[in-house]
Amino acid sequence: xxxEISNLKKTYGSRTVVNINELxxxxxxxxxxxxxxxxxxxxxxxxxxxxxxxxxxxxxxxGENVAASDQWKNYTASYLDEGFLIDYLTSEEYFFFxxxxxxxxxAHVLDYLKSYExxxxxxxxxxxxxxxxxxxxxxxxxxxxxxxxxxxxLLVLDEPFANLDPTTQIRLKSLIKLLKTGDKMTTLIxxxxxxxxxxxxxxxxxxxxxxxxxxxxxNENTLKELEAYFSV
Amino acid sequence: MLTTFLSHQWKGxxxxxxxxxxxxxxxxxxxxxxxxxxxxxxxxxxxxxxxxKYSPGKDVGVIFNGIIIYYFAIDFIMRLQLQELPTxxxxxxxxxxxxxxxxVNFLNARALFNAFNILPLFLFIPFxxxxxxDVHGAYxxxxxxxxxxxxxxxxxxxxxYVKRLTLASTKYVIVTIVAISLLxxxxxxxxxxxxxxxxAVFGTISKQPVVALGFTGIAILMFIVNAKYLRKNLYTxxxxxxxxxxxxxxxxxxxxxxxxxxxxxxxxxxxxxxKRTRSALMMxxxxxxxxxxxxxxxxxxxxxxxxxxxxxxxxxxxxxxxxGQFMFGWQGSYFDGxxxxxxxxxNFIKAKFLLFTIMSTITTCIxxxxxxxxxxxxxxxxxxxxxxxxxxxVVILYFATRNYKAIxxxxxxxxNYQGVSASQFVLMIPYFALxxxxxxxxxxxxxxxxxxxxLGFFGxxxxxxxxxxxxxxxxxFNKRKYKIAEGFRQTP
Numbered sequence: 001x002x003x004e005i006s007n008l009k010k011t012y013g014s015r016t017v018v019n020i021n022e023l024x025x026x027x028x029x030x031x032x033x034x035x036x037x038x039x040x041x042x043x044x045x046x047x048x049x050x051x052x053x054x055x056x057x058x059x060x061x062x063g064e065n066v067a068a069s070d071q072w073k074n075y076t077a078s079y080l081d082e083g084f085l086i087d088y089l090t091s092e093e094y095f096f097f098x099x100x101x102x103x104x105x106x107a108h109v110l111d112y113l114k115s116y117e118x119x120x121x122x123x124x125x126x127x128x129x130x131x132x133x134x135x136x137x138x139x140x141x142x143x144x145x146x147x148x149x150x151x152x153x154l155l156v157l158d159e160p161f162a163n164l165d166p167t168t169q170i171r172l173k174s175l176i177k178l179l180k181t182g183d184k185m186t187t188l189i190x191x192x193x194x195x196x197x198x199x200x201x202x203x204x205x206x207x208x209x210x211x212x213x214x215x216x217x218x219n220e221n222t223l224k225e226l227e228a229y230f231s232v
Numbered sequence: 233m234l235t236t237f238l239s240h241q242w243k244g245x246x247x248x249x250x251x252x253x254x255x256x257x258x259x260x261x262x263x264x265x266x267x268x269x270x271x272x273x274x275x276x277x278x279x280x281x282x283x284x285k286y287s288p289g290k291d292v293g294v295i296f297n298g299i300i301i302y303y304f305a306i307d308f309i310m311r312l313q314l315q316e317l318p319t320x321x322x323x324x325x326x327x328x329x330x331x332x333x334x335x336v337n338f339l340n341a342r343a344l345f346n347a348f349n350i351l352p353l354f355l356f357i358p359f360x361x362x363x364x365x366d367v368h369g370a371y372x373x374x375x376x377x378x379x380x381x382x383x384x385x386x387x388x389x390x391x392x393y394v395k396r397l398t399l400a401s402t403k404y405v406i407v408t409i410v411a412i413s414l415l416x417x418x419x420x421x422x423x424x425x426x427x428x429x430x431x432a433v434f435g436t437i438s439k440q441p442v443v444a445l446g447f448t449g450i451a452i453l454m455f456i457v458n459a460k461y462l463r464k465n466l467y468t469x470x471x472x473x474x475x476x477x478x479x480x481x482x483x484x485x486x487x488x489x490x491x492x493x494x495x496x497x498x499x500x501x502x503x504x505x506x507k508r509t510r511s512a513l514m515m516x517x518x519x520x521x522x523x524x525x526x527x528x529x530x531x532x533x534x535x536x537x538x539x540x541x542x543x544x545x546x547x548x549x550x551x552x553x554x555x556g557q558f559m560f561g562w563q564g565s566y567f568d569g570x571x572x573x574x575x576x577x578x579n580f581i582k583a584k585f586l587l588f589t590i591m592s593t594i595t596t597c598i599x600x601x602x603x604x605x606x607x608x609x610x611x612x613x614x615x616x617x618x619x620x621x622x623x624x625x626v627v628i629l630y631f632a633t634r635n636y637k638a639i640x641x642x643x644x645x646x647x648n649y650q651g652v653s654a655s656q657f658v659l660m661i662p663y664f665a666l667x668x669x670x671x672x673x674x675x676x677x678x679x680x681x682x683x684x685x686x687l688g689f690f691g692x693x694x695x696x697x698x699x700x701x702x703x704x705x706x707x708x709f710n711k712r713k714y715k716i717a718e719g720f721r722q723t724p
Contacts, residue, residue, distance in 0.1 A: 049572040053714040073574040083721070084569035086498065088505040088641070093480045100494050101574045130505065150574075 002027045002154055002186050003048075007057035010043055010210075017043045019210040020057075025188070027153070030180050032201030032218075033190040034226065039207040041190040042080065045158055048188075049078055061154070077152035079143035079160070087132035091124050091142050094131060098146045109149070116145050119171050137163040144172065148179070155179075155187045161196050173200050194230070198223045237338045260657055265347045272354040279359045293367060293438070294431060296359060301430030303352065304383050309412060311348055311391035312518065336462045340455070343392055349384050356380045368438045375441035376434075382447035389454040393461060398511065405514045416524045491576055495583035496590070502562060503555070506641045509562065512554055519550040520595065523602050523609070532606050537671070537680045540609070541687070544616035545667050547599050549624050551591040553663065556628040557656045559584065564638020564720035571717060581629065581705050585698060588625040592617060611681075615688035619667050622694025626701045627666065631659040633708040636719025 003025040010018040018040040025031060033041045046052040048059055050066045058065050061072040078084070086094055099109040113125060123138055124145070131139060140163050147155060155176075161169050173196060179185045191197045197204065198218055206214040206229065214229075216222070275282070283292045357377055365373035397404040418424040437444050483500065486493035503509040526543035546553075555562075563570065570580070596617040603610040635656075670690050674683030694701065709716075 046568075049568075051568055051571055051714070051717055070574075070576075073572075076572075078572050080568065080572075083566060084572065086566045086569065088502055089498075090480045093501070096480075097494065097498060098573065100491070 002062060004060040008047065008054055008059065009056035010047065010052065010054050016210050018047065020212055023212065025186065027186055028180065028184045029203055030176065030187045030201045032197035032204045033188065033207060034194065034197055034204060035207035038209065040210040041207060042158055045080055045156055045190065048156060075153040076156065077147040077150040078156035079147040080158040082139055084143055085131050085139060088130050090130055091127065094142065095146060095149065098149065102150055112149050119145065119168065119175065121168065137165060140164055141168065153185060155185055157189050159191055160189060161191055161193050169196065176200050194223060194226050198226065234338055234341065268347065268351065269354055272351050276355045276358040280363050292363065297434035298427040298431045300356070300434055302426050304387055305426055307348065308387050308391060311387060312394060315346060315348055315391055317392060317395055332463055336459050339462060340459055343388060349388055352380060352384055372438050372441045375437060375444035379437060379444035379447040382451040386447065386451040386454050389458040393454065393458045396461065398514065409517060413521055416521055420524050489586060491579040492582040492586055495580055496587050499583065499587055508641055513551060516550040516554040520547050520599050522547060523599065527602060527605055527609055532608050535680050537612055537684065538675065540612050541616060541667055541671055542664065544613045545619060545664065548592055548596045548613055548617045549620040551595050552588045552620060552625065552628065555591065556588060557659055558639050559628065559632035559635065560716065561635055561637050561639040564723060565641065567717055567720045571713065577709065578702060578706055581702050581709065584629055585625055585702065589621045592620045611684060615684045615691065616667065618688045618691030618695065622691035623666060624663055626694060627663045628659065629705045630708060633705065633712055636716055638720040638723035
């Protein structure tokens with residue numbers, strides 16, 4: 001079990017944003033988090049990454065509370081939003097910086113980036129631009145690639161398909177599927193795109209106003225079920 | 233149109249997301265301004281009395297005439313550092329059916345509402361209406377007022393113009409600094425005297441009041457130059473980004489410091505690649521001329537080092553305080569990324585100390601030129617330097633862990649108040665008071681040099697026990713990191 005959430009609660013004023021009694025996530029699972037705006041997806045991710053302090057409860061990652069020790073950082077990579085990018089660096093500088101945090105040499109990083117040429121579609125490297133001058137979609141690509149580069153055991157992505165062009169969306173999906181079979185990577189994805197989520201994930205968690213409404217393995221009926229829920 | 237702009241600005245101010253900090257900062261600034269204005273009025277009405285008291289036996293009119301341009305020269309330097317460029321996000325208006333002329337006019341009119349423009353009115357006009365009118369008649373008194381008003385307008389637009397130029401290109405910063413230092417040096421060595429010039433000019437005006445219109449002339453000229461420049465650059469300023477190719481850089485020297493070095497390199501890039509940080513640092517370079525104001529011969533002769541220490545602390549730490557007071561807000565836009573990544577925050581704090589040490593060392597090296605005035609200055613500056621890198625940095629970083637406002641780096645102007653909170657004002661008190669804790673007991677006992685040694689000793693002790701302070705700051709940081717991250721996320 002890689003993640004164990006118990007009694008997790010976060011309130012802002014009188015509004016409860018996250019209220020999860022119990023949730024366990026096993027190694028190698030690919031989990032899709034769905035829910036309308038305000039369901040608490042991003043807040044949950046932020047607590048998972050120790051960016052927000054939960055009001056109650058705890059998140060245990062590999063046996064250690066994420067708020068108490070930095071151990072989880074060694075095997076967790078994430079990209080939530082542009083707030084994770086250092087926007088005055090060139091894309092290469094950013095990759096080098098992230099690499100250096102994991103003791104990867106520049107040669108290593110460059111070597112790794114080569115395998116992502118197709119994903120980048122020739123738009124990221126060698127452009128001589130700062131990250132702030134890239135389009136939103138390309139910024140997303142940089143963030144996702146930087147997260148994947150860390151070769152994580154646990155990957156957390158918040159709406160990774162948003163702003164990406166269709167080709168890249170499809171490439172990202174196959175990338176995630178590939179990493180799941182190869183490296184036993186555990187992935188947490190939130191998305192508003194039900195098609196993609198049901199395609200990629202083998203377990204779906206449906207959130208509504210901070211509560212887990214449904215938690216099930218995907219099968220051929222999942223998409224219809226979800227569409228039925230959301231079309232109310 | 234003007235009123236619509238004004239109402240938009242007004243709404244923008246009250247509805248801004250970072251309102252809390254802005255209001256607190258504005259109230260403080262407001263009080264300070266009010267205090268200064270009250271002082272100015274009192275001083276203005278009692279000017280005749282004060283001049284008579286401090287320069288007995290001299291002609292009050294002559295002294296007054298000598299002060300005027302001197303005042304405006306200092307006023308100009310102050311403006312360069314403190315006056316805000318009237319920034320309004322003009323982008324939403326540019327594509328509408330509003331002539332550019334109107335937008336420029338608004339920006340120019342708004343610039344007049346500034347404490348710098350009101351202060352001299354209170355200070356000089358009462359004297360002109362009383363003393364000058366008694367001695368030289370009503371006509372001369374009127375023209376004195378006209379020339380002072382003109383000088384205000386002239387200073388206002390020249391300062392804005394120079395600031396705009398320096399923001400556009402660093403070349404002008406160097407020109408400005410060289411010009412000011414040259415004038416300051418000439419004045420200090422009594423080769424050229426602003427006082428004499430001022431006296432000559434206003435002496436003439438009291439006899440030939442029409443001459444005052446010369447000031448009005450240059451004021452109008454400056455207004456036009458400024459307006460033309462604005463109209464020409466109305467878009468390039470905000471919308472145009474240079475097309476030059478950006479290169480990846482590396483600072484091999486910093487690699488010796490491990491992860492802390494990498495983080496310093498990251499921050500150096502932050503400083504060099506943003507207008508706001510660049511100009512803040514450039515303006516902090518201007519502070520190194522404060523020595524000419526404080527390092528006076530008679531003060532040094534008497535070994536009254538109190539004010540000298542203040543100036544030395546200020547100058548050796550100018551870059552540290554000006555940049556450091558907003559720490560970690562500069563990195564607010566990607567703070568979540570730093571937290572979620574495998575950044576070791578002990579190294580993060582270490583990097584801040586390293587950066588401050590580099591900054592302070594550079595400024596200290598630059599201001600060794602004051603050694604030409606007296607060796608005593610070098611001793612004071614060295615003690616102040618040790619204080620800055622040993623203890624001053626700790627004070628600043630401690631307050632950094634209590635700063636929850638992110639800095640919006642996309643905004644250019646030097647002293648815009650975005651990101652200012654009360655912590656910046658509070659920070660300055662212990663930072664400047666601490667040196668006196670070490671110095672004053674000895675100075676009161678008549679041994680100022682022992683006081684200096686004491687100051688340097690404690691600075692050095694702070695430096696040698698740095699690992700303890702790193703742990704201390706780290707503890708404080710960990711206590712409040714969620715609050716810091718939360719605050720940064722909420723600052724627009």
